[in-house]
Amino acid sequence: MEGSYEACAEAAAWLRARLQEPPRVALVCGSGLGALAQELTDPQSFDYADIPHFPRSTVQGHAGRLVVGRLGAGPCAVLQGRFHLYEGYSPAQVVMPVRTLALLGVHTLVLTNAAGALSPGLAPGHLLVIRDHIDLPGLAGRSPLVGPNDERFGPRFPAMTDGYDPALRRLALALAPPELHARPGVYVGVGGPSYETWAECRLLRRLGADAVGMSTVSEAAAARHCGLRVLGLSLITNAAPGDADEEEEEGGGGAGPAAEAAPPGHEEVLAAAQEGARHLRRLLLALAPRLAEGARA
Numbered sequence: 001m002e003g004s005y006e007a008c009a010e011a012a013a014w015l016r017a018r019l020q021e022p023p024r025v026a027l028v029c030g031s032g033l034g035a036l037a038q039e040l041t042d043p044q045s046f047d048y049a050d051i052p053h054f055p056r057s058t059v060q061g062h063a064g065r066l067v068v069g070r071l072g073a074g075p076c077a078v079l080q081g082r083f084h085l086y087e088g089y090s091p092a093q094v095v096m097p098v099r100t101l102a103l104l105g106v107h108t109l110v111l112t113n114a115a116g117a118l119s120p121g122l123a124p125g126h127l128l129v130i131r132d133h134i135d136l137p138g139l140a141g142r143s144p145l146v147g148p149n150d151e152r153f154g155p156r157f158p159a160m161t162d163g164y165d166p167a168l169r170r171l172a173l174a175l176a177p178p179e180l181h182a183r184p185g186v187y188v189g190v191g192g193p194s195y196e197t198w199a200e201c202r203l204l205r206r207l208g209a210d211a212v213g214m215s216t217v218s219e220a221a222a223a224r225h226c227g228l229r230v231l232g233l234s235l236i237t238n239a240a241p242g243d244a245d246e247e248e249e250e251g252g253g254g255a256g257p258a259a260e261a262a263p264p265g266h267e268e269v270l271a272a273a274q275e276g277a278r279h280l281r282r283l284l285l286a287l288a289p290r291l292a293e294g295a296r297a
């Protein structure tokens with residue numbers, strides 16, 4: 001039952017019975033980004049604990065609440081909190097909210113996250129508009145699409161070359177406030193929950209990733225399976241350890257940047273995300289009319 005079509009359908013029916021208006025657009029808030037829900041007018045709020053079959057949020061900065069209201073003129077659902085594989089949830093549980101919202105009639109999904117910078121051009125406060133992703137858990141067999149395929153969600157072999165909608169991406173890049181230094185790039189999803197070692201960062205950079213996090217990729221795969229349009233936004237909250245740090249450490253006895261660079265921590269991630277959310281909110285409002293347009297792919 002966990003994460004099954006029937007579970008999602010029950011959750012969707014429960015919500016439909018209570019909603020003034022079913023959402024057409026949905027937004028998943030990354031760590032510390034829950035304030036994005038404050039842009040909704042006429043909000044109705046539901047604790048995950050009350051929605052049938054919804055998992056519980058266990059991570060600080062993920063409130064565990066679904067808020068449904070209007071973003072601009074269009075009906076929109078905001079998930080204040082997502083589920084991660086490292087919490088012990090199965091891939092199907094992680095994507096259960098996305099599938100539930102698809103069954104409610106959502107056609108466009110905005111996935112936000114807090115991420116570490118791998119590319120030298122990215123710094124805390126910057127926005128990576130996701131052009132493509134590397135789904136490391138998925139490549140290793142932990143995709144939400146593994147198992148018997150339920151055709152009511154989508155086809156056995158969905159394409160992912162068009163995972164992130166190019167038109168929405170271009171629009172987000174054009175409308176992002178200058179404070180976000182928005183640029184397109186590749187997000188790599190890892191299992192977590194430990195942050196990366198230097199060697200792992202070097203590996204991920206060589207794989208072609210610009211930013212790293214522990215979410216988003218499973219949700220994007222499930223969303224595309226259901227035919228949703230996806231926009232992915234990574235707010236950079238910290239710099240992942242760089243090659244220079246390691247070289248300095250090896251050659252210089254620890255007196256260089258390696259000795260000074262603070263290791264990433266969730267408190268720092270939350271603080272940077274809350275700061276960046278101010279600008280992200282402006283971007284979402286600017287995007288609202290175009291998010292509301294459209295239909296399933």
Ligand SMILES: O=P(O)(O)O[C@H]1O[C@H](CO)[C@@H](O)[C@H]1O
Pocket residue numbers: 029030031059082084112113114115192213214215216265266269
């Ligand atoms: O991806 P979101 O949910 O924003 O959270 C990010 O922040 C946490 C680490 O600080 C991890 O869960 C990572 O994935």
Ligand SMILES: Nc1nc2[nH]cnc2c(=O)[nH]1
Pocket residue numbers: 114115116117190192194195196212213214237238239240264269
């Ligand atoms: N894996 C990973 N997730 C993050 N989430 C926010 N920052 C980071 C990071 O540096 N690494």
